[in-house]
Amino acid sequence: MQSQDTDKLGPMRHSAAHVMAEAVRQLFPDAQFGIGPTIQDGFYYDFDLPRPLTPEDLADIESSMRDIIAADYPFLREEVDKEAARELFAHQIYKLELIQELPEPRLTVYRQGSFTDLCRGPHVASTGQIGPFKLLSVAGAYWRGDENRPMLQRIYGTVFATSQELAAYLTRREEAERRDHRRLGRELDLFSLQEAAGPGLVFWHPKGARLRRLIEDFWVAEHYQRGYQLVYTPHVAKTDLWHTSGHWELYRENMFSPMDVEGQEYIIKPMNCPGHILMYQTHLHSYRELPLRWAELGTVYRYERSGVLHGLTRVRGFTQDDAHIFCRPDQLESEVVGVVELARYMMETFGFKEYEIRLSTRPEKYAGTLEVWEEATATLERALAQLALPYEIDPGEGVFYGPKIDVRIKDALGRAWQGPTIQVDFNLPLRFHVTYVGEDGKEHLVVMVHRTVLGSIERFLGCLIEHYAGAFPVWLAPVQAVVIPISDRHEDYARRLAEELRREGLRVETDLRSERMNLKVREAQLNKVPYMLIVGDKEAAAGNLSLRLRSGQDLGPQTVAQFLTRIREDIAQKAS
């Protein structure tokens, strides 16, 4: 059923793109046309127009599209040779470029009504078969994705087979907006970004800091348990170090400018690896010591172009949950397995049940020899096979210094986020001459693995906020319970109850404002506090509490012991 729908949806969306192009040409007869493909949730078409599009234009285009659809023009497929195609699109510079580059001698064009487009198809039989649609937004897009080429105007739209599905899609977008971490970050008072400080720099408010610390504590405990050791390294280092590492040459565009300190140049670190390597080199290492797994919640600063900054997910200062594993070649496979297992455990703990794994192989520009690349890539494949994990190969997408495994996690709305990454590095051990003394008494180059499981704390928290829609499970909730007295005379009891629970290690607040209970319940609910403990005459007399969940459920009277059992269970399970 699903596949039937998607089978129809593709041609429908592609056809809608053609209809949109026709409508745009009605409005702008001199428009130059780029390409108009289908995408994940709809379609787009790129145009070169004499003036910028306005929201009113979108409405006009939509109504022309409705006319074209109502007229039910058939889509006519036609095969032409390149010469004929060039004539057909004689005034369309972008189409001519496409024709020029297509390898096939014969091309296809599709006509509907008065409009003809170069297109492989397929399309629906006629414009009338296009389902309910909506144009969504206008954006600039470089021709062929190249920032040195002209910028075209792209219109995004979507089509569904039924109006119910279209409505469901639009509702899903609204839901995503409600969960937006930037909005929830403000509403729940978790973090802020401030113009006075500069863009892309995050301020963690007390509640957000609490959340962050809880995640970091969990992260630290898991790492110690799995044989990692924690380290700390400085935030700045002499520019020379970055020359040695190769970052100055290869990563400079992402680095902040050097600063002068007593005539020496220093740079704020964009990565943690050189620091770990310097520590490694403070003494000789025997093959018996390896692997060394050094982890650091390392805060790095990278220059990002202003236009790419976005909430917590793209910032200029962030903390990587970084680790570098120094190991022997024969240890690489088991180390990779260990990292993937750790990553999987952490992701599942945070409620991410679905993910996709990609293995990126050797790019065109690379460090090291073909042999090491092949060996390392094969090792990564063996590790994934050992774990029986399905994965896709991304050819040529590896970093210049080694192949990598990327994990993309899916959140509660099915959106994909960049999660754990594991990268083998052949470059830095060579550049810094990072070695160990082997069984044979000789020096051997270590194999170095860079890995993160959360990516960066900032981005991960952004993702987590949206995943949970701000309603964090009890073990992560900045405030786990709020005690709500019904009237002033229950204040003492409320205080004592909160104090008792805090002594049990729980994060409990009291709401002693001179407000009605209804308001306090409402606000606790809006703040997504998991438990509301309501206390009035009956509770004060009985020494118990009345329990309400943020789901709205009223569980009635509970003893303190009952509540403790319940919440401890939640915390232990890292559930709800």
Added chain:
RNA sequence: GCCAGCGUAGCUCAGCGGCAGAGCAGCGGUUUCGUAAACCGCCGGCCGUGGGUUCGAGUCCCACCGCUGGCUCCA
């Protein structure tokens, strides 16, 4: 960085050449209440910043800063 849009009170927004507004939040009071908003009052603004046009500029123009949606890039 590029294209487009947007910056008015802490937040959400109205005002679009002629006296800066509303709701919520905050503060003060009244109310002491049984599971999602009690009532009354008060405070609150270099209308993002700088320049220009005009008798007069939140309002029109220019530049810069920031944000939003994309593009490119990315943890």
